[in-house]
Amino acid sequence: MSLTTTLTEQLQTRFAPLHLEVHNESHKHSVPPGSESHFKVVVVSPEFAGLSLVQRHRAVNATLGTLFQQGLHALALHTLTPEEWYAQGGQAPESPPCLGGSKP
Numbered sequence: 455m456s457l458t459t460t461l462t463e464q465l466q467t468r469f470a471p472l473h474l475e476v477h478n479e480s481h482k483h484s485v486p487p488g489s490e491s492h493f494k495v496v497v498v499s500p501e502f503a504g505l506s507l508v509q510r511h512r513a514v515n516a517t518l519g520t521l522f523q524q525g526l527h528a529l530a531l532h533t534l535t536p537e538e539w540y541a542q543g544g545q546a547p548e549s550p551p552c553l554g555g556s557k558p
Contacts, residue, residue, distance in 0.1 A: 457490035457525060461518060465497055468517045472536050473498035479530070479549055494530040496546040498539040507533070 462476045475496040483492050495514070502510045510533035518526065532546040 457521065458493070460521060460524075461493060461495070461526075464517055464521075465495070465514070468513075469497055469499040469501050471497050471499040473539060473544075475546065482549070483528075490525060492528045492530075493526070494532070494546070494549050496532040496534075498534045498536055500536060502533055502535045 458476055458478050462474065465471065465474055465476070473496065475494070477494040478490055478492070479494050480490055480492045485492070497514065501513075505513070511531050514529070514531055514533060518529070530549050534542075
C-alpha cells in the first residue's frame with residue numbers, strides 16, 4: 455500500500471473530516487523519482503474546534519507518528535474547522551517552493 459493511501463486512511467479514521475486532501479509534493483524536493491516523503495495535508499474537521507494550531511498539528515502528528523519511520527519526512531499541515539474552511543473560501547494556500555537541496 456502506498457504511503458499516500460496509508461496517510462489518507464489514517465486521517466479519515468481518526469478525524470472523520472468533512473474535507474481531506476493529501477498531496478504528495480515529493481517531486482518538488484531533492485528526492486528520487488517516485489518518492490513519497492513530502493506531503494501537503496488539508497484536514498477539515500469539527501474535532502479541531504477549540505484547539506490551538508499547535509494542538510491540531512500535534513494531533514495529526516500523533517496519528518501519523520509511525521509513518522515517519524516508514525519514509526514520511528515532512529508534512530505541510532492545514533488543519534481547519536468547517537467554519538474556518540468556508541470562511542477562507544474552501545481552499546488551502548499553495549505550498550512554497552523548496553529552498554533546499556538541488557531543486558531550484
